[in-house]
Amino acid sequence: MNTSMSTKGSPRDRVTGTPFTRGLGILVLAGMALLIVLGLFVSPADVNQGESVRIMYAHVPGAWLAYLAFIVTAVSSAAYLWNRTRSLTWDRIAGASAEVGVLFMGISLITGSLWGRITWGTYWTWDARLTTTAFLFVTYIGYLAVRGLGGTHQQRARRSAVLALLAVLEIPLVHFSVELWNTLHQEASVAGRGTNVDMDGLMLFTLFLGVVVFTLMYVWLVLHRQRSLTLDDMLDDSGLDNALTARRAEGMKR
Amino acid sequence: MSHDLNDDDIGTSADSLDLSPRAVTPRQQRKRRPWPAIIVLVLVVAAGGIVLTKFLTSAIDYYCNVNEIGAKSGCEAGHRLRVQGVVDKGSVENDGVTTKFDMSFGGVTIPVTYDGEPGGIFKECIPVVVHGILADGVFLGDRVEVKHSNEYKAANPNRVKNEGSTSEGTACSQ
Numbered sequence: 001m002n003t004s005m006s007t008k009g010s011p012r013d014r015v016t017g018t019p020f021t022r023g024l025g026i027l028v029l030a031g032m033a034l035l036i037v038l039g040l041f042v043s044p045a046d047v048n049q050g051e052s053v054r055i056m057y058a059h060v061p062g063a064w065l066a067y068l069a070f071i072v073t074a075v076s077s078a079a080y081l082w083n084r085t086r087s088l089t090w091d092r093i094a095g096a097s098a099e100v101g102v103l104f105m106g107i108s109l110i111t112g113s114l115w116g117r118i119t120w121g122t123y124w125t126w127d128a129r130l131t132t133t134a135f136l137f138v139t140y141i142g143y144l145a146v147r148g149l150g151g152t153h154q155q156r157a158r159r160s161a162v163l164a165l166l167a168v169l170e171i172p173l174v175h176f177s178v179e180l181w182n183t184l185h186q187e188a189s190v191a192g193r194g195t196n197v198d199m200d201g202l203m204l205f206t207l208f209l210g211v212v213v214f215t216l217m218y219v220w221l222v223l224h225r226q227r228s229l230t231l232d233d234m235l236d237d238s239g240l241d242n243a244l245t246a247r248r249a250e251g252m253k254r
Numbered sequence: 255m256s257h258d259l260n261d262d263d264i265g266t267s268a269d270s271l272d273l274s275p276r277a278v279t280p281r282q283q284r285k286r287r288p289w290p291a292i293i294v295l296v297l298v299v300a301a302g303g304i305v306l307t308k309f310l311t312s313a314i315d316y317y318c319n320v321n322e323i324g325a326k327s328g329c330e331a332g333h334r335l336r337v338q339g340v341v342d343k344g345s346v347e348n349d350g351v352t353t354k355f356d357m358s359f360g361g362v363t364i365p366v367t368y369d370g371e372p373g374g375i376f377k378e379c380i381p382v383v384v385h386g387i388l389a390d391g392v393f394l395g396d397r398v399e400v401k402h403s404n405e406y407k408a409a410n411p412n413r414v415k416n417e418g419s420t421s422e423g424t425a426c427s428q
Contacts, residue, residue: 044408044409045408045409046406046407046408046409047407047408047409048375048380048402048403048405048407049375049402049406050375050409052375053406056406117373117374118374118375119374119375119400119402120373120399120400120401120402121372121373121374121376121398121399121400122373122374122397122399125316125399126308126309126312126313126316127312127313127316128309128313128314128316130313131305131308131312131313132309132313134305135302135305135306135309138298138301138302138305139298139302141294141298142294142295142298142299142302144294145291145292145294145295145298146291146295147291148288148290148291148294149288149291149292149295150286150287150288150291177313181313181314181315181316182315182316182317182319182338183313183316184316184317184383184399184401186401186402186403186404187404188404189404189406198404198405198406199405199406200406200407200408202408203406203408
């Protein structure tokens, strides 16, 4: 078994791990353990929200990493369109990042819904933040569906790159929705416009740790997914080669 | 090599096989419809339409503040409203069936009645959004949502005790 991406052998025999991603994976696990200890046990309960404030340490990093993932998708898509070589590597980074972004957005929606039930008294409401977030989530599910529409790899890359550059424009709308309109959702606590961070020190540190751990986890996931997408594309191509060989062999027998 | 090869099939001999680089990829050749992706896309467009409708009908200006009732367009009394205000200190009464409280914003106060017990972290001095209708000066709520602030303070027992002893008026300290 190869321990790294080698150029030999069938795509089926390869693995997506490298010494770097293994080290990163261990770091993610250690960081996650520390985040759980800090988030669930060491950091204090909130004066208003009680223990439920601990949901923040997954909810906020999830949302931020989804933003980051979709921005990376847009930048990679621009790089794909910009380069004359039309390198599919950029396209696969874009696709991998969008998949991970949808995952993180899902985490943020589920944790946010539970948090809302405890503090607001409702799982869901159609205020501007929740509505724009739902729209962003649906848009990127659509983006992933467009990637699965078929055609050549280059067709897939072109279609999805254009869509990614349009979809990323929704992010400022989501982020500033709490300032543009009256919302049930609170305003940005840390990255708001002209906001003074009004948060207990240990809470803020735990939140910061959550963002770091989620970022490392994002990098780990995207590296692996990007490599497995490369192998998918190679299998597609080798499938054609195999089919051609088989047809030729048939022709020769007759 | 060239036994009984059929001209129609692959040419007159193996040497005439076209071995030049392929022009089409297997996905094009297979011509299978990508039904899962198409179904997801249809669902996405439908869901996007619903979300957009919700955005236009509900999300823009989710609520009116108490002092905007009758003063701001869209906040006229007489139809369903969502009203935001801070629950007045000492105003919450609950007889087991109905909860009554006053809520204020911008110097204006309205009494609220709600059938049931508000969920979430409802308490006095916290901002809430009440869904309902204003009738004879009383806001009849059928849904209460707690709009907590973006302040995060450690629940420190000493500090809570101190705050309680210093602010005994009806105004909320926040």
